[in-house]
Structure formats: structure tokens, C-alpha cells
Amino acid sequence: METINILGLVAGTCTTIAFVPQVLQVWRTRSARDISIGMYSVFLVGVALWLVYGLLVDALPVVLSNLVTLVLASAVLVMKLRFERKPPQA
Numbered sequence: 001m002e003t004i005n006i007l008g009l010v011a012g013t014c015t016t017i018a019f020v021p022q023v024l025q026v027w028r029t030r031s032a033r034d035i036s037i038g039m040y041s042v043f044l045v046g047v048a049l050w051l052v053y054g055l056l057v058d059a060l061p062v063v064l065s066n067l068v069t070l071v072l073a074s075a076v077l078v079m080k081l082r083f084e085r086k087p088p089q090a
Contacts, residue, residue, distance in 0.1 A: 005060060005061055007061075008059070008060075008061025008062065008065075009060075009061045009064070009065075011061070011065075012061045012062070012064060012065025012066075013065065015065060015069065016065050016068045016069045016072065019069060019072035019073055019076070020072065022035075022072075022076055023072050023075050023076055023079075026076055026079045026080070026083070027079065030079075030083050031083060032076065032079055032080035032083050032084070033084075035076060035077075035080050037077070037080060037081075040073060040076060040077045040080070041077065043073055044070065044073055044074060044077065047066050047069050047070045047073060048066075048070060050062060050066040051063060051066040051067055051070060054066060
């Protein structure tokens with residue numbers, strides 16, 4: 001594997017793993033009150049566009065990291081929307 005692809009995979013892994021603590025925190029607490037719907041919505045559009053770009057230029061690191069990031073960030077946004085509709089638990 002080319003050095004540049006290894007660099008891309010390591011960078012993509014780091015930026016993607018950064019979302020795992022957020023997903024776990026929202027899941028455990030069932031609270032996403034402080035998460036911005038606007039920010040996550042725009043971010044998801046950007047990640048989806050990066051994914052399409054990666055597919056078009058055949059860049060495996062870009063495709064893999066953005067695919068996983070899209071799943072993780074989508075999970076946070078879905079939980080935000082789902083947990084906001086429920087009344088707070090006592």
C-alpha cells in the first residue's frame with residue numbers, strides 16, 4: 001500500500017474515532033440537548049459530499065473514513081431528534 005494511502009487511512013481513522021465518544025455519551029445519557037441540529041445537518045451534507053468525491057476519485061481512505069463518519073454522525077443526529085421528542089425522565 002502506498003505511503004500516501006496509509007497516511008490518509010490513519011488521518012481518517014483519527015477523525016472518525018473522534019465521534020465515538022459523542023455517540024456513546026448521547027446513547028448512555030439519552031440526552032442530546034446541547035447538540036446543534038443545524039451543525040450536524042450541515043456536517044452530514046459535507047461528509048456525504050466527501051464520500052461521493054472519494055468514490056469519484058477512487059480514494060479508499062476518503063471513502064472509508066467518510067462512510068464511517070457519516071454513520072456515526074447520523075446516529076447522533078437521529079438520537080438527538082428521537083430523544084428530544086420524549087419528555088424528560090424523572
